[in-house]
Amino acid sequence: MTPDEAIAALVSGNQRYVDGATTSTNKPEARPALAAGQAPFAAIIRCADSRVSPEIVFDQPLGELFVCGVAGNIPTMEIVASLEFGVAVLGAKVIVVMGHSSCGAVGAAIKYRKDTSPLPGSLPELIDQIIVPCTVDSDPDDPNALPAAIECNANNGIDQLLRSSKVISEAVAEGRLKLIAGVQDLESGRFTITRH
Ligand SMILES: [Zn+2]
Numbered sequence: 001m002t003p004d005e006a007i008a009a010l011v012s013g014n015q016r017y018v019d020g021a022t023t024s025t026n027k028p029e030a031r032p033a034l035a036a037g038q039a040p041f042a043a044i045i046r047c048a049d050s051r052v053s054p055e056i057v058f059d060q061p062l063g064e065l066f067v068c069g070v071a072g073n074i075p076t077m078e079i080v081a082s083l084e085f086g087v088a089v090l091g092a093k094v095i096v097v098m099g100h101s102s103c104g105a106v107g108a109a110i111k112y113r114k115d116t117s118p119l120p121g122s123l124p125e126l127i128d129q130i131i132v133p134c135t136v137d138s139d140p141d142d143p144n145a146l147p148a149a150i151e152c153n154a155n156n157g158i159d160q161l162l163r164s165s166k167v168i169s170e171a172v173a174e175g176r177l178k179l180i181a182g183v184q185d186l187e188s189g190r191f192t193i194t195r196h
Helices: 003-019 028-036 077-088 104-111 123-135 145-164 166-173
Strands: 042-046 065-069 094-100 178-184 191-195
Touching (some): 003 042, 003 094, 003 191, 042 077, 077 145, 077 166, 094 145, 123 145, 145 191, 166 178
Parallel strands (some): 042 065, 094 178
């Protein structure tokens, strides 16, 4: 499979999901082959949001997607290292930075930017990674601020991956890998590619 074929498989799988015509199954008889090894064609950074599931949204069975998750779908160091394994060892042909509508992490980045009360626990370290590139000039009262920041955050993930990983940037330069970013609309189910 080429990177373009991998992207096409995701696009057609998402169309089946949107249409309510999914075909993927995870039957018991498939498990011995899965236990013997994996060769996922795509690697994904997803948000932790309970309404986001790449296997369902792209209509893929177990074994096809190498999925890494963190609130706000940002490429933290651990996510980058996981993706490097997915590309260098398992041979994934595309990395998807998968944003989604109504993302609470990105919403927090907009809302708490000027807030004097700090976020609890370790959340500031996570949210700062969204604020700095994508919401520093956002108006919290602008209804378009959240969708714009969600798209920015997904697109920005590509730059961060290329900047922070030689394994990934070299695979892209050699044509073995493509990076795409996009946003899943929770209401329609549609995943729209916003950068490739
Ligand atoms: Zn989210």
